[in-house]
Amino acid sequence: MFVQDSSTTIAELKTLVGAFVAERKWEPFHDPKNLSASIAIEAAELMEHFQWLRSEELAAVLHDAKAMSEIRDEVADIAAYLLSFATRMGIDLASALDEKMKKNAVKYPTEKFSGRFR
Amino acid sequence: MFVQDSSTTIAELKTLVGAFVAERKWEPFHDPKNLSASIAIEAAELMEHFQWLRSEELAAVLHDAKAMSEIRDEVADIAAYLLSFATRMGIDLASALDEKMKKNAVKYPTEKFSGRFR
Amino acid sequence: MFVQDSSTTIAELKTLVGAFVAERKWEPFHDPKNLSASIAIEAAELMEHFQWLRSEELAAVLHDAKAMSEIRDEVADIAAYLLSFATRMGIDLASALDEKMKKNAVKYPTEKFSGRFR
Amino acid sequence: MFVQDSSTTIAELKTLVGAFVAERKWEPFHDPKNLSASIAIEAAELMEHFQWLRSEELAAVLHDAKAMSEIRDEVADIAAYLLSFATRMGIDLASALDEKMKKNAVKYPTEKFSGRFR
Numbered sequence: 001m002f003v004q005d006s007s008t009t010i011a012e013l014k015t016l017v018g019a020f021v022a023e024r025k026w027e028p029f030h031d032p033k034n035l036s037a038s039i040a041i042e043a044a045e046l047m048e049h050f051q052w053l054r055s056e057e058l059a060a061v062l063h064d065a066k067a068m069s070e071i072r073d074e075v076a077d078i079a080a081y082l083l084s085f086a087t088r089m090g091i092d093l094a095s096a097l098d099e100k101m102k103k104n105a106v107k108y109p110t111e112k113f114s115g116r117f118r
Numbered sequence: 119m120f121v122q123d124s125s126t127t128i129a130e131l132k133t134l135v136g137a138f139v140a141e142r143k144w145e146p147f148h149d150p151k152n153l154s155a156s157i158a159i160e161a162a163e164l165m166e167h168f169q170w171l172r173s174e175e176l177a178a179v180l181h182d183a184k185a186m187s188e189i190r191d192e193v194a195d196i197a198a199y200l201l202s203f204a205t206r207m208g209i210d211l212a213s214a215l216d217e218k219m220k221k222n223a224v225k226y227p228t229e230k231f232s233g234r235f236r
Numbered sequence: 237m238f239v240q241d242s243s244t245t246i247a248e249l250k251t252l253v254g255a256f257v258a259e260r261k262w263e264p265f266h267d268p269k270n271l272s273a274s275i276a277i278e279a280a281e282l283m284e285h286f287q288w289l290r291s292e293e294l295a296a297v298l299h300d301a302k303a304m305s306e307i308r309d310e311v312a313d314i315a316a317y318l319l320s321f322a323t324r325m326g327i328d329l330a331s332a333l334d335e336k337m338k339k340n341a342v343k344y345p346t347e348k349f350s351g352r353f354r
Numbered sequence: 355m356f357v358q359d360s361s362t363t364i365a366e367l368k369t370l371v372g373a374f375v376a377e378r379k380w381e382p383f384h385d386p387k388n389l390s391a392s393i394a395i396e397a398a399e400l401m402e403h404f405q406w407l408r409s410e411e412l413a414a415v416l417h418d419a420k421a422m423s424e425i426r427d428e429v430a431d432i433a434a435y436l437l438s439f440a441t442r443m444g445i446d447l448a449s450a451l452d453e454k455m456k457k458n459a460v461k462y463p464t465e466k467f468s469g470r471f472r
Contacts, residue, residue, distance in 0.1 A: 003216035005132060010123035013215055020219050024226060025233040029406045031176050032189075033168035037401050039196060040161035040276055044398030046203075047158055047391050050151035052353045052383045054291040058149050062207065071150075072209050076218030078157060078200055079211055082193065085164075089180065091190050093197055097131055098121035100194030101138050108142060115143040117288045147288045155283050158394055162280030165273050170265045170471045173408040235406045239452035241364035249451055250359060256455050260462060261469040267412050268425075269404035275432060276397035282439075283394055286387035294385050298443065307386075308445050311436065312454030314393060315447055318432055321400075325416065327426050329433055333367055334357035336430030337374050344378060351379040 010083070010094045017083045035085040042077040049074070128201070128212045135201045153203040160195040167192070246319070246330050253319045271321040278313040285310070364437070364448045371437045389439040396431040403428070 003012070021030055049071055050058065061067050086093045121130070139148055167189055168176065179185050204211045239248070257266055285307055286294065297303050322329045357366070375384055403425055404412065415421050440447045 003212045005128035005210045005212045007127060007129075008212040009125060009127055010131070011125075013128070013212060014123060016216065016219060020222065023228050024231050026231075026235065028233075029235055031173060032179065033165075033171060033173070033176055034406055036161065036164040036168055037273055037276075037405060040158060040165055040273075040280075041398045041402055041405065043154065043158035043161045044276075044395045046154040047151075048395055050154055051391060051395065052388055053151060055149060055151070056291075058151055061150065068207070071207060072214045073218050073221070075200065075204055075207075075209055075211065076214040078196075079215050080218065082196055082200065086193055089186070089189060089193075091193055092123045093193065094121045094123045094126040094131060096190045096194040097197050098134065100191050100198065101134060103191070104138065110141050113142050113144075115146075117144065117147055152288055155287060155391055155394075158391075158398075159280045159284055159287065162277045162394075166277055169273060169277065170270055173410075239448045241368060241446045241448045243363060243365075244448040245361060245363055246359035246367070247361075249364070249448060252452065252455060256458065259464050260467050262467075262471065264469075265471055267409060268415065269401075269407060269409070269412055272397065272401040272404055276394060276401055279390065279394035279397045282390040283387075286390055289387060291385060291387070294387055297386065304443070307443060308450045309454050309457070311440055311443075311445055311447065312450040314432075314436055315451050316454065318429065318436065322429055325422070325425060325429075327429055328359045329429065330357045330359045330362040330367060332426045332430040333433050334370065336427050336434065337370060339427070340374065346377050349378050349380075351382075353380065353383055 013079070014083050014087050014093075017080050018087055020080075021084060030084055030088060032085060032088055035081050035088060038081040039078055039085065042074055042081060046071065046074040046078065131197070132201050132205050132211075135198050136205055138198075139202060148202055148206060150203060150206055153199050153206065156199040157196055157203065160192055160199060164189065164192040164196065249315070250319050250323050250329075253316050254323055256316075257320060266320055266324060268321060268324055271317050271324065274317040275314055275321065278310055278317060282307065282310040282314065367433070368437050368441050368447075371434050372441055374434075375438060384438055384442060386439060386442055389435050389442065392435040393432055393439065396428055396435060400425065400428040400432065 003016070021027060049061065049067055053061070061071070083093070085091075086096075121134070139145060167179065167185055171179070179189070201211070203209075204214075239252075257263060285297065285303055289297070297307070319329070321327075322332075357370075375381060403415065403421055407415070415425070437447070439445075440450075
């Protein structure tokens with residue numbers, strides 16, 4: 001199986017992560033409290049890459065191969081815990097996102113929030 | 119389009135989120151530093167639902183419809199920012215996850231880590 | 237007692253927070269895992285105030301009375317949980333900080349790190 | 355100066371941290387956005403020590419000298435950034451905490467919240 005954004009479904013990624021966890025019998029550790037903390041921990045590790053950078057220095061990170069490789073791994077870690085959390089809680093991630101974006105569209109009407117976040 | 123884990127690809131979700139951001143001209147706010155902080159902020163909101171619960175109290179959350187609805191929205195928020203981050207940084211999320219799980223399989227061999235996290 | 241930075245000791249603040257927790261019999265909730273998550277949750281709420289601001293927009297926050305009042309409360313929340321955590325773990329916060337700054341002074345020698353974080 | 359909770363004031367700790375930052379000319383990095391993210395990053399590192407532990411396993415950490423030493427350092431890191439943030443924003447930390455605890459006392463009356471967090 002060639003795994004890539006253009007063809008891989010959320011369900012397939014859930015299966016990928018779920019199999020890894022099951023093979024190690026890690027389900028008892030993967031309760032929702034621990035998984036939510038794990039997402040936050042990995043998110044903090046992602047933030048570290050930008051901790052002291054000013055807004056105008058951020059574009060340079062795209063050209064830093066070492067940083068980009070580490071950032072890619074952090075993104076994957078967040079995704080793994082998020083998928084594991086969704087599986088554990090019986091949440092369909094794609095439909096949850098679709099519905100939340102519809103709520104957000106009501107909360108942030110285009111005309112009022114164009115180029116503004118408040 | 120019926121959006122659901124079993125049929126929706128990562129690329130489709132990236133498009134969904136990307137269109138929302140573009141319609142509001144929010145790209146200038148969505149730099150990698152701000153998005154990584156946003157993932158952490160939403161992850162903290164998810165953690166709040168379990169903040170004071172003991173391990174044995176977690177299962178009851180599954181039967182709390184109000185909590186589950188809020189948790190579903192938090193999960194969607196994390197996903198939205200994670201997808202936006204990946205798009206912004208040119209990261210293929212599915213292949214990043216697939217490769218990270220292969221690294222993790224080397225780091226955590228099944229026989230040594232069965233039922234153990236260290 | 238007039239509580240202010242120039243005359244109030246860490247021990248006095250620990251007592252202030254400890255009394256509040258004890259009066260509500262909240263010690264069972266205040267285990268180190270929950271308190272560490274609580275610090276992270278409050279830190280995320282503090283981050284929210286700067287979530288979409290560019291570096292050059294930060295100075296204006298100092299003149300926003302409503303934001304400053306909320307920020308002051310978030311800072312207090314982080315301090316409360318940090319003090320509660322230190323009390324719970326038997327950590328002398330002042331000496332821990334003093335010793336860590338001495339370690340940092342070795343790790344970040346002045347001549348090498350002047351105006352640089354790496 | 356012997357630094358300890360029983361005799362050291364918040365102002366003295368602010369001076370300790372402020373001198374460290376000034377000697378390295380790090381003030382430009384220590385803007386409120388970066389410092390709030392830094393508090394969150396260090397809080398996540400503190401959480402990591404309890405990431406996979408169940409409630410009943412937490413007491414054992416107190417007897418793990420290596421873990422306790424690392425935890426002490428993380429607590430110091432959070433304190434350092436929190437003090438630096440308060441200094442930067444002109445916030446008197448002790449009075450902010452005192453006032454917040456008074457607000458909390460109104461929000462969480464003893465009779466209603468005894469042994470309950472909601």
